[in-house]
Amino acid sequence: MIKEYKTVSEVVGPLMAVEQVEGVKFDELVDIQLQDGTIRRGQVLEVHHDKALVQLFDSASGINLRDTTVRFRGKPLELAVSEDMVGRVFDGMGQVKDGGPQILPEKYVDINGQAINPIARDYPDEFIQTGISAIDHLNTLVRGQKLPVFSGSGLPHKELAAQIARQATVLNSDEKFAVVFAAMGITFEEAEFFMEDFRKTGAIERSVMFINLANDPAIERIATPKMALSAAEYLAYEKDMHVLVIMTDMTNYCEALREVSAARREVPGRRGYPGYLYTNLSTLYERAGRLVGKKGSVTQIPILTMPEDDITHPIPDLTGYITEGQIILARDLYNAGVKPPINVLPSLSRLKDKGTGEGKTREDHAATMNQLFAAYAQGKQVKELAVVLGESALSQTDKQYVAFTTRFEEEYINQGFYTNRSIQESLELGWQLLSILPRTELKRIKDDMLDKYLPTKAEV
Numbered sequence: 338m339i340k341e342y343k344t345v346s347e348v349v350g351p352l353m354a355v356e357q358v359e360g361v362k363f364d365e366l367v368d369i370q371l372q373d374g375t376i377r378r379g380q381v382l383e384v385h386h387d388k389a390l391v392q393l394f395d396s397a398s399g400i401n402l403r404d405t406t407v408r409f410r411g412k413p414l415e416l417a418v419s420e421d422m423v424g425r426v427f428d429g430m431g432q433v434k435d436g437g438p439q440i441l442p443e444k445y446v447d448i449n450g451q452a453i454n455p456i457a458r459d460y461p462d463e464f465i466q467t468g469i470s471a472i473d474h475l476n477t478l479v480r481g482q483k484l485p486v487f488s489g490s491g492l493p494h495k496e497l498a499a500q501i502a503r504q505a506t507v508l509n510s511d512e513k514f515a516v517v518f519a520a521m522g523i524t525f526e527e528a529e530f531f532m533e534d535f536r537k538t539g540a541i542e543r544s545v546m547f548i549n550l551a552n553d554p555a556i557e558r559i560a561t562p563k564m565a566l567s568a569a570e571y572l573a574y575e576k577d578m579h580v581l582v583i584m585t586d587m588t589n590y591c592e593a594l595r596e597v598s599a600a601r602r603e604v605p606g607r608r609g610y611p612g613y614l615y616t617n618l619s620t621l622y623e624r625a626g627r628l629v630g631k632k633g634s635v636t637q638i639p640i641l642t643m644p645e646d647d648i649t650h651p652i653p654d655l656t657g658y659i660t661e662g663q664i665i666l667a668r669d670l671y672n673a674g675v676k677p678p679i680n681v682l683p684s685l686s687r688l689k690d691k692g693t694g695e696g697k698t699r700e701d702h703a704a705t706m707n708q709l710f711a712a713y714a715q716g717k718q719v720k721e722l723a724v725v726l727g728e729s730a731l732s733q734t735d736k737q738y739v740a741f742t743t744r745f746e747e748e749y750i751n752q753g754f755y756t757n758r759s760i761q762e763s764l765e766l767g768w769q770l771l772s773i774l775p776r777t778e779l780k781r782i783k784d785d786m787l788d789k790y791l792p793t794k795a796e797v
Contacts, residue, residue, distance in 0.1 A: 675747075
């Protein structure tokens with residue numbers, strides 16, 4: 338039921354206070370009609386007795402306290418959903434942004450959604466191929482997982498996001514696959530990069546894009562990932578699609594939360610972020626997964642920039658607690674020209690063992706993954722030792738580890754943003770690099786597998 342009031346008592350920045358209200362609910366949608374008939378929108382941030390605090394989606398300029406009419410819509414923010422959303426671009430509030438026709442909705446869904454009930458969850462165990470060796474082979478992504486990317490300011494996370502959106506696919510499956518892409522607080526230039534890349538490569542044909550720009554209101558930024566996840570849940574659980582949700586940049590989302598929290602004069606937590614930051618992030622991340630009895634799934638790759646490259650900052654810290662691992666981009670690899678600059682040693686996918694092996698990828702996947710990790714870690718240590726003692730102090734085996742590490746970074750990790758490798762190609766490349774080392778050093782792979790897959794020196 339829509340209720341109208343002309344009792345605006347105060348407007349401060351993006352906030353409006355309305356008095357003498359009845360039955361108004363938190364998160365309720367609001368229409369604000371100005372004296373000239375213009376309609377602006379807002380959302381209820383707080384209700385106290387007969388007073389409601391409204392956050393405006395638009396500018397507060399030109400609002401006249403006496404002549405402004407406020408209508409409480411009696412429902413939260415909703416997204417109009419339809420299968421026709423695939424291939425389209427929307428703004429952060431779910432309005433069509435690509436100049437095409439409006440969507441004819443099949444239904445309207447509350448964007449706030451709910452985290453999946455643990456009893457209804459199905460275990461994630463199906464491999465998703467991103468075409469990136471450092472992820473597919475070493476930090477495997479599986480269907481229904483949430484695997485964030487931790488980046489730093491100036492690192493190429495937007496190129497990585499676009500690459501994953503272009504290349505991701507579920508192997509050995511003819512079921513429909515879609516990408517829902519949510520960009521929060523990005524510049525106009527970045528928005529053009531994503532839209533142009535998606536159109537040029539054809540990725541737009543299976544994508545739903547939600548674009549929130551840096552000059553859009555903070556409250557819209559908070560709504561954008563909820564819009565994206567609502568679209569993903571509809572496509573996954575009602576249209577039986579495998580949906581990959583890429584959200585960038587979660588740091589901008591958290592900054593918007595802090596801005597709104599400060600406007601409400603809440604007691605700040607760590608570094609000024611609201612005390613409920615963990616709870617709020619979990620309500621987004623826990624919407625990923627698979628449901629028992631449903632064919633579709635929602636897989637998440639949230640991307641966030643760590644302020645000052647600090648992994649202990651509240652945003653990456655809390656994200657790491659909630660999600661199942663992390664992919665970390667390294668500044669030293671980026672400075673060395675490695676693209677994508679994925680630092681495989683601190684990166685982790687906690688569900689990688691569930692999506693690999695015979696029948697999913699290949700029987701030698703887990704063994705080669707473990708051996709490559711061990712060999713790269715050993716090689717990095719040897720290179721550091723050589724800096725201190727000089728290369729003359731290295732043994733022959735040490736020199737082979739140095740050669741392995743150099744080629745591993747130059748050939749395996751440094752595949753570029755437009756190379757799409759199958760998991761078989763990544764495995765074969767891994768075997769070629771392992772053949773640099775003496776067979777006696779390959780202690781994490783069984784002899785029968787070495788006999789079957791390890792190339793001879795002549796083949797290398």
